[in-house]
Structures are given as C-alpha cells and as structure tokens.
Amino acid sequence: xxxxxxxxxxxxxxxxxxxxxxxxxxxxxxxxxxxxxxxxxxxxxxxxxxxxxxxxxxxxxxxxxxxxxxxxxxxxxxxxxxxxxxxxxxxxxxxxxxxxxxxxxxxxxxxxxxxxxxxxxxxxxxxxxxxxxxxxxxxxxxxxxxxxxxxxxxxxxxxxxxxxxxxxxxxxxxxxxxxxxxxxxxxxxxxxxxxxxxxxxxxxxxxxxxxxxxxxxxxxxxxxxxxxxxxxxxxxxxxxxxxxxxxxxxxxxxxxxxxxxxxxxxxxxxxxxxxxxxxxxxxxxxxxxxxxxxxxxxxxxxxxxxxxxxxxxxxxxxxxxxxxxxxxxxxxxxxxxxxxxxxxxxxxxxxxxx
Numbered sequence: 001x002x003x004x005x006x007x008x009x010x011x012x013x014x015x016x017x018x019x020x021x022x023x024x025x026x027x028x029x030x031x032x033x034x035x036x037x038x039x040x041x042x043x044x045x046x047x048x049x050x051x052x053x054x055x056x057x058x059x060x061x062x063x064x065x066x067x068x069x070x071x072x073x074x075x076x077x078x079x080x081x082x083x084x085x086x087x088x089x090x091x092x093x094x095x096x097x098x099x100x101x102x103x104x105x106x107x108x109x110x111x112x113x114x115x116x117x118x119x120x121x122x123x124x125x126x127x128x129x130x131x132x133x134x135x136x137x138x139x140x141x142x143x144x145x146x147x148x149x150x151x152x153x154x155x156x157x158x159x160x161x162x163x164x165x166x167x168x169x170x171x172x173x174x175x176x177x178x179x180x181x182x183x184x185x186x187x188x189x190x191x192x193x194x195x196x197x198x199x200x201x202x203x204x205x206x207x208x209x210x211x212x213x214x215x216x217x218x219x220x221x222x223x224x225x226x227x228x229x230x231x232x233x234x235x236x237x238x239x240x241x242x243x244x245x246x247x248x249x250x251x252x253x254x255x256x257x258x259x260x261x262x263x264x265x266x267x268x269x270x271x272x273x274x275x276x277x278x279x280x281x282x283x284x285x286x287x288x289x290x291x292x293x294x295x296x297x298x299x300x301x302x303x304x305x306x307x308x309x310x311x312x313x314x315x316x317x318x319x320x321x322x323x324x325x326x327x328x329x330x331x332x333x334x335x336x337x338x339x340x341x342x343x344x345x346x347x348x349x350x351x352x353x354x
Contacts, residue, residue: 011075012197013037013060013165018069020055020221029055031221032069037165042191042198044208047218048244053201056218057167060199062086073165084113089163091154091171097142103129103153104138110161128156131190148179155187159196166191168200172207184210205245209233217241238351242281249287249323250350253280260347263319265296268344279350284311286346287324289332295339298322300332314340 013036020030030052037043045053058064060071062083071078078086089110097106107128108121116124129137132152145153151172158166171187172180188211191198202208208215209229216226225237236242239250253260253267255275260267262280269280288295298314301321310331312324322340332338 010039011036012039012041012073013199014070014072014075015056015060016070016072018056018059018066018071020052020059020064021067028221030059030066033221033223035216035223035226037197037199039197040192040195042188042211042213043200043216044212044214045199045201045216045218046203046205046208046244047224048203050220051218052221053203053218054169055221057169057199057201060165061088061090061167087164089158089161089166090169091158091166092169097150097154097157099142101142102138103134103140103142103145106142106153107156107160109157114161124160125156128159131159131194132156133186148183151183155190159194164197166196166198168198170202171200172202172204180204180207181210187211217244219244235348236281236350239279239281242348242350247281247283247323249282249284251280251282251320253278255349258344260349264316264322264340264342267342267347269347269349270344273349281348281350282322282342283346283348284323284325286343287314287322288341288343289324289326289330290339290341292337292339295341298338298340300334300336300338303331303334314338316340 015033015035018030018033019028021028033056045056047053055064059066062078062081073086098109104125107125111121111124125138129135132155134149134152134156142150142153172183184207200208200211212229214226215229215232217224217232219240225232225241232241233245236245236247242250251262251264253262254277255269255273257275258268258271260269260278260280267280267282296316298316300312301315302313304311305328309325310328312326312331314322314324316322324340
C-alpha cells in the first residue's frame with residue numbers, strides 16, 4: 001500500500017490553482033495546477049521537456065514566483081517565504097557540490113547554516129554517509145569521487161538539515177543507465193527507511209516508476225494523469241500519456257457491445273465499456289501471435305531484442321502497423337507471415353477529450 005492510499009496520512013504539501021506565465025505571449029508554464037503530497041510519500045512528476053515539471057518544483061521551493069494560486073506547506077501559505085526558510089531540501093541534476101570543500105564540508109553545509117554544534121555536525125555527517133553507502137569518506141576530495149559517489153554526497157547534503165520535504169530535479173540524469181537503475185532502488189529504500197517526503201521531477205519514466213509511490217504526468221503545464229505507477233502504466237488516461245509511455249498502438253475505434261471496430265478489424269474491449277466512438281490503445285501485451293488462418297494476417301516488418309523479450313513491428317495487409325511483444329524463443333523472423341489476435345485485458349479506452 002502506498003502512502004497515497006493511507007487516508008489518515010497528514011497532508012504536507014498542497015498546490016492550489018498554481019499558474020506561472022513566461023514571456024510576452026503569456027502562455028502558461030503552469031496552468032491552474034492542483035496537487036497534494038502527503039507526509040512520507042514519494043511523488044514523481046513526469047513529463048517531456050517544456051511540460052512544466054521543473055517550474056512546478058521551483059515554485060514549491062520558492063525559486064519561482066507564481067502568478068496565481070497558493071503553495072501550502074503543512075497548511076501554511078508560503079507566499080513571500082524565502083527558500084531558506086521553507087524547510088525544504090533541494091538536489092539538482094548537476095549536484096552543485098563545493099569543489100573547495102571535502103565530503104564532510106559539503107554534507108555539513110546546511111548544518112553550519114543552522115549553527116549546529118560541531119559535535120552534531122560530525123555525528124550527522126557520519127550517520128548520513130553510512131546511510132548513502134560512503135562510510136568513512138569525510139576527508140575525501142570532491143574531485144576524487146565518481147559520478148555516483150557525487151550523487152550520494154549531494155543526497156546526504158540535502159538530507160542533513162532533516163527537511164520536511166526533499167525535492168529532486170532530474171537527480172540521476174547525468175549517470176549511466178546501469179548506475180541509475182541501481183541507485184533508484186537504493187533511493188527508494190532509503191527514503192522509506194527515513195520516512196522522507198519526496199517530490200521529484202524527471203523525464204525518465206523508468207526512473208519515476210521505480211522510485212515513486214505516485215506518478216504525476218504533466219502535459220503543457222497541466223496534470224494529464226496521476227496515480228500509482230501500476231495504475232498509470234496499465235491504464236493510461238489519454239493518448240498523450242499512452243504515447244509518452246511509449247505505446248504506439250493507438251487507433252480510432254467504435255465500440256459496439258463487447259468489441260470495437262478498428263482498422264485491424266474487431267478488437268475485444270473490457271467489460272462495461274460504453275458504446276460509441278473512441279480512441280483505443282492496444283497494449284503490445286494484448287497482441288497474441290497465432291497461425292495465419294486463425295488471426296489477422298500480418299508480415300513481420302522488424303524485430304528488436306529488448307533483453308527480456310522481443311519487440312515486433314507487424315504490418316497487416318490493411319491498416320496501420322501493430323507493435324507486439326513475445327519471448328525470444330517464439331519470435332518470428334523478419335518477413336515471416338503470422339496471424340494476430342487481441343486480448344481484452346490489455347485494451348484501454350482512452351479519454352476522447354485529450
């Protein structure tokens with residue numbers, strides 16, 4: 001169960017109708033955004049460049065003034081409250097470590113600003129370096145650290161003042177894929193262990209889905225969908241969300257009873273789907289290979305090895321191409337003729353308004 005599902009959890013952050021406009025055109029970077037984050041919850045804001053996710057983070061941090069709306073932290077309006085008095089921690093993609101200070105000097109920076117005693121600083125620095133997997137690294141120079149180690153030091157520095165809200169802006173963006181995948185698992189474990197409330201922004205859905213209790217997908221300054229990673233992945237709300245997540249099997253359709261009429265013929269739809277025109281997502285997992293006489297005839301146009309499976313691009317005799325996924329041992333060769341059928345459980349009727 002996620003923190004979001006706990007109805008007794010205390011609300012820590014609330015954005016109400018937040019709007020930010022840039023430039024002479026007045027086009028909003030944030031367009032009447034409402035969002036709440038409960039204590040101990042990890043929320044990842046996901047979206048392409050220009051969707052407004054980083055602007056949202058800057059507004060919460062006090063680095064960007066909103067043109068309208070409110071930011072409340074623990075019920076208190078933050079209008080006019082400077083960043084250093086909001087009790088939030090910030091961690092950016094480039095880490096922004098102080099090269100002239102050693103690891104301990106970087107981690108203790110916020111504690112010195114709060115005039116913590118030297119003993120408290122030393123104890124907290126040692127505890128945090130242990131937590132982030134860098135025990136005994138206090139005297140190491142920043143220049144001697146790898147990218148992953150610098151990321152850990154930046155995280156320890158952000159956590160040192162015990163912020164009520166930790167905000168991360170593309171925190172793993174400069175690391176290679178393998179290291180990102182390892183660290184995101186460690187981060188999730190660490191945040192839950194510490195009970196840290198986290199608001200992170202990223203364009204990488206894999207990173208967001210692995211880290212978050214709840215995902216917020218943004219489009220053109222608005223929230224397009226919010227839900228648990230599983231909810232958003234299994235049931236994208238709109239065509240934008242579906243395509244952003246990498247699903248391209250989206251077609252116009254007309255639902256008639258338990259099936260929809262599509263360019264691929266009749267496709268079964270989930271029970272209870274209303275009749276009428278719609279946009280339909282057929283997830284690749286819904287596409288089942290069959291002998292040619294038993295399904296829609298297709299030619300294998302391309303196949304791509306994806307590690308755990310093979311992605312197939314299939315060309316029906318009529319209609320748009322179809323993406324499918326299958327096990328390596330079952331993957332047909334390019335040019336081979338196959339049939340396909342569809343399973344209703346992975347067919348999604350998308351919101352026609354978006």
